[in-house]
Amino acid sequence: MALVYGAFPLPNLQRRHRDLSFRFFFSDFLVQLGPPKPSPSKCPCRDWKFSVRTNAVYTEASHGSAVAPWKEKGNLSSDLDDISILNERIRKELGKRQGLRAGNKAVNSTEVEKYIKTVKQQQQLGLQKLKGDNKDKGGIGYKVDPYTLESGDYVVHKKVGIGRFVAIKYDVSKSSSDPTEYVFIEYADGMAKLPVKQAARMLYRYNLPSETRRPRALSKLNDTSAWERRRVKGKVAVQKMVVDLMELYLHRLKQKRLSYRRTPAMAEFVSQFPYDPTQDQKQAFIDVEKDLTERETPMDRLICGDVGFGKTEVALRAIFIVVSAGKQAMVLAPTIVLAKQHFDVISERFCSYPHISIGLLCRFQKKSEKEEHLSSIKNGDLDIIVGTHALLGNRVVYNNLGLLIVDEEQRFGVKQKEKIASMKTSVDVLTLSATPIPRTLYLALTGFRDASLISTPPPERVPIKTHLSAYSKEKVLSAIKFELDRGGQVFYVLPRIKDLEEVMEFLEQSFSHVTIAIAHGKQYSKQLEETMKMFSLGDIKILICTNIVENGLNIQNANTIIIQEVQQFGLAQLYQLRGRVGRADKEAYAYLFYPDKSLLSEQALERLAAIEEYRDLGQGFQLAERDMGIRGFGSIFGEQQSGDIGNVGVDLFFEMLFESLSKVDEHRVISVSYKDAQFDVNITPRLSSEYISNINNPVELINEAERAAESDIWSLMQFTEQLRRQYGKEPHSMEIILKKLYVRRMAADLGIRRIYASGKKVIMTTNMSKKVFKLMTEAMTSDIHRNSLTYTGAEIKAELLLELTDEQLLNWIFQCLAELYASLPALVKY
Ligand SMILES: Nc1ncnc2c1ncn2[C@@H]1O[C@H](COP(=O)(O)OP(=O)(O)OP(=O)(O)O)[C@@H](O)[C@H]1O
Known part of the structure; x- marks a missing residue:
């Protein structure tokens, strides 16, 4: 059964306004080429549609509930249930943040104020340094220089979305007879041209130079709504990450030793x-x-430094x-x-x-x-x-x-x-x-996570001489001979275990008096340990191995590394592998062999050339600035957010991150206590005698529900789920009671003091800032709710088309708050 609610927003003025500015944008900067496609039918009643929910969440199978025998009027079928949908979301959001959940309640707002202030101060210092570093480039810019683009590169225009760069060509504009240079970009529904100057201000790269990730789809010139949703999703995801980081930090500040x-x-x-x-x-x-x-407070510090820099x-x-x-x-x-x-x-x-x-x-x-x-x-x-x-x-x-x-x-x-x-x-x-964090990222993050950066090598280090070429037996032999002649040792790395033996046989023929050994992760650890010990003592001269030696191994006398089938390794991996040599003051060599140039794509070759180019010490960090930015970012944030990056492309993602970091104090919600959150909708259902006779102690049950709601949303969610497990899906009357509790709990968390209706209006009194309101509403998935809300400073007002019954009103408010609540993880709360 579908649920139908009678809440209709007023025709959408806000939306139209957006469309106007969109057209203006096109007439100003972009010119659509080719026949214009008809814009998607924009029926004025599109946003007026009934809210019909189909995504069933609460099912007996998934929750193992008992069968509910209640047959009250209006009882909902158990597979379409607002509370389950919300519960599921809460579980998903908060489940992974167990530590925070427990700690959140006790966060003291003065403490948080102090922390945010310190973060801001530290960050200012970081940003100042950054500006200093970027004097020539004019600040921290993530936009792309259009002249560096290559045909086929994916680009992102903040307002239009993801397109494919075609070329830069001269063309004559309408307003002048002089030809101007334009950037041509292909979108899903046509080609756009953008003056080069504009492009330099508006375009971002979708991928890192070495990446070949394909976006799910190109955006449409004529309908930017899908892009708009992706962008907002990306923004909220970035916000959530920053807030998570901050909350973790706050949580830790409360621990003492x-x-x-x-x-x-x-x-x-x-x-x-x-x-x-x-x-x-x-x-x-x-x-x-x-x-x-x-x-x-216990230390939680990251020491981040290039391989062999002395961590x-x-x-x-x-x-x-x-x-x-x-x-x-x-x-x-x-x-x-x-x-x-x-x-x-x-x-x-x-x-x-x-x-x-x-x-x-x-x-x-x-x-x-x-x-x-x-x-x-x-x-x-x-x-x-x-x-x-x-x-x-x-x-x-x-x-x-x-x-x-x-x-x-x-x-x-x-x-x-x-x-x-x-x-x-x-x-x-x-x-x-050893995954370098780009300095820009590091500086912008100063204050959010304790990290120390070791970006200078020990003084006597000399750059590793890196040679990239097609495989040649002669080159291999002469490189090894050179190293052995000067008393050193050699790493010989291959991607697959099965190829190690063959290399062993080949080398044994040429270096019959030299101890050679094999090492890989599938060996018995005793054997592996023994081999590594002998290699580190210098008893083994050539070690043929897989990338088991990738991280951290420090053997100062091994100063030549040969890497075969180099195209099989990731750039970051190669970078780590190469770092195994040159760890003392001896000149070190890295030979990177690919099988045959004709077997490699141009892109693969370019990628490999980068590692050859950035061979100087310290330049590793330059390489890292771009290519390992994301990995470094992972070590700060815990895990790689590749899905979120895929939504908006890497550069816009980083720009959003910096913005979110520098504005973290603007996105905070000051919750009110549950007792102070007032919900003035007059609906007090009576529990049916059937239900009452089934539950052990109804008064205590309702009290328990109140206590759970007063405690926090997680407790309320657990209470409802337990209730349903025990007695099956509750009857309609109980559902209303629960919904009222949810509404009050959510209102308190969102900083809404009072909710009441006046005619066709719903009014929510709040201390929420406009910025927070904007973020919350942008992230709402339902147009119906979003478009009916306006913010007036101290109030959020919802304008409904009809005056609703109390029960409809409860449902409407429940859903609206549940939508607003979805952005709560993206806000700093106290
Ligand atoms: N200031 C220094 N001057 C000269 N040598 C140094 C200095 N600091 C450390 N070393 C030496 O440099 C080598 C590499 O240092 P270390 O093993 O600490 O690097 P690391 O940063 O841990 O590298 P990896 O990420 O590869 O583990 C060691 O032999 C160490 O003794």
């Missing part, structure tokens, strides 16, 4: 570092030390501070090989502190060995524990864990990341990432 003491022993530990730290390293040391010794020492110093205070530190690495390497590095760095005990725990240890380690961890005999995700298992019980170091967090699985996130509230966490 005693700060660590500064001790003279630290100076001694520092003095044992054999190098002069770089400026960035120094800053990272200061940042971490401050987090641990001056703050009372490990930052972690080691943090470990020293924590362990000296009698707490345990855990170092989590993504692979056994890396865990072993960390274990070796730590053991060496702490060798003059014999009282500090270090242990390595990994899946493949002998049972007895493992048990011994587990009990040492539990009784506190081990101070530093290094390992892979095995350390996150339930069997590992810590005695007094104080610090968690996570190396390359993005390489862990979802479950492990969740576990890491849950630990962040109780222990200090330092995350190391």
